[in-house]
Amino acid sequence: MKQIIMHIDVNSAFLSWTSAYEMQMGIDRDIRKVPSVIGGNEKNRHGIVLAKSMSAKKFKIQTGESLLEARQKCPNLLVVPPDYRVYTRASKALIEFLKTFTPDVEIFSIDECFLRFTDINKKEAVKLAYKIKDIVYKNFGYTVNIGISENKLLAKQAGDFEKPNKCHTLFSDEIKEKLWVLPVEDLFMVGRKTKPKLNKWGIYTIGDLANADYKLISSMLKxxxxxxxxxxxxxxxxxxxxxxxxxxxxNSSTLKFDVTNTETAHIILLSLVEMTAWRLREANMSCRVVSVSIKDKNFKYSSKQRKLLYFTNCTRDIYISICRLFDELWDNKPIRQLGVSISDLEYSHKKQINIFQDELSAKNEILDKTVDIIRTKYGDEAIIRGVFANSDFKPLLGGYPDDEYPGMSSIL
Ligand SMILES: [Mg+2]
Structure with a gap:
């Protein structure tokens, strides 16, 4: 089947979305126009730069470096904390808009997706891409890059060409001139580990790789x-x-100390579930599968998952299942990191009354809704569970992993 694929990529997504949001809220500044970064928790030494403005780039600030290093390069740096909910809302709004052009939308990450068209030719595709790019800017106030080709890989590569606010084509007959000239590490799936190996074999550009000995590449890199x-x-x-x-x-959290007893682990799991379930409800979804993961002091990783009897987005229900899983999984070795994840998702409006749900669970769903409203309005910690009062534990953990990059991919 003849198809045109477009890759849509929001330029500096976190920064663009935060800026657009602040404008809407009437905040009188544009963080894109000053040296600014979106950065993890600054009190935490793991706080890192997640996104940077163009003027922060001039100070040679790099994504992934610590906020401490970034501040040394630019003492007046504006650090804006990440706001996961703004990003999900912005992402959803963009997808909804893109669906008005084609029902075939495939989400790739929070700020990237593919569109498929089967009824237009190359020339029309280019025209349409420019139109989409311009309307996104007009309606939402931020820029995107659009890559156009016959398959997803080439569209994505094209989307990564010069930024921001650009449309690029990379059709099969343009590969030699546009793709092969690029350094090999610019090819999708060539990571930091593969690049030096390829370089060692004299492969520096994508063209070098294309014309390399296939048998060598295949036997060395499988x-x-x-x-x-x-x-x-x-x-x-x-x-x-x-x-x-x-x-x-x-959602996972690296702990500041090793956890050695069940009670403490359960409390931390609760704070992880609080945030995870909230995110799920924000997305208007319910889950059917829950899983828990443990990384111990020696970095040994283990995880366990279970299918629930019914779809839920209730903090209590998810928490109870998570604790059971944890109790089955844990081998009593000191814990360094705990993680919670939920999958097999569906939109909540499809949810039906089910016979497995007990009365307390139904009541808790109402409680969750109320808590969500209060937190959205007055802040994450405006209302917390009793177990966290007068304790050193954070009532909600994560929402954004401070110590992982890029991390947002974990929600997709
Ligand atoms: Mg992007």
Missing amino acids: SHGRLIYNYAWGRDDSMFKPKDSIKSVG
């Missing part, structure tokens, strides 16, 4: 080698999977 070799030729046989919703919501 299936990953075969994948990137095909990518260098622009071959991508992955299916287009229309998916306009999130697949799972996860």
Whole structure:
């Protein structure tokens, strides 16, 4: 089937969305126009730069570096904390808008997606891409890059060409001139670990990879080698999977001390579930599968998941299942990191009354709604569970992992 794929990528998404949001709220500043970063919790030494403005870039501030380093480079740096809810709302609004052009939308990450068209030619596609880009700017107040091609890989590569606010094509007949000239690390799926290996074999550009000895690449890098070799030729046989919703919501926390007893672990799990379930309700969804993960002092990782009897987004129900899973999984070794994740999601409006849910669970759903409203209006910690009062534990953990980058991918 003849198809046109467009890759839509929000330029400096966190910064753009925060800025657009602040404008809407009547806050009299544009964080895009000053040296600014979106950064994790600054009190935490793990706080890192998640996104930076163009003027912060001039100070050589880099995504992923610590806020401490960033401040040394630019003492007047404006640090804006990340706001997960703003990003999900903005992301959802963009997807809804894009669906007015085609029902075939595949979400790739919080700020990237693919559109598929089967009824337009290349020329019309380019025209349409410019139109979409301009209306996004007019309606939402931020810019996007759009890559246009015949498959997802090439569209994504095109979307990564010069930024911001640009449309680029990368059709099969343009591969040599536009793709092969790029450094090999610019190819999708060529990571930091693969680049030095390829360089060692004299492969510096994507063209070098395309014209390298396939047998060598295949024997040295196995299936990953075969994948990137095909990518260098622009071959991508992955299916287009229309998916306009999130697949799972996860949340984990590296602990400041080793946890050695069940009670403490349960409290931390509760704070993780509080945030995870809130995010789920924000997305207007319910889950059917819950899972818990443990990383112990020696960095040994284990996890366990379970299918629930019914779809839920109730903090209490999820928490009870998570604790049971944890109790089954934990081998009493000191814990360094705990994680909670929920999947098999569906939109809540499809939810039906179910016979497995007890009365307390139904009551708790109402409680959750009320708590959500209060927190949205007055802040995360305006209302907290009794167990957290007078304790050193944070009542809600995560929402954004401070110590992981990029992290947002965990919700998709
Ligand atoms: Mg982006």
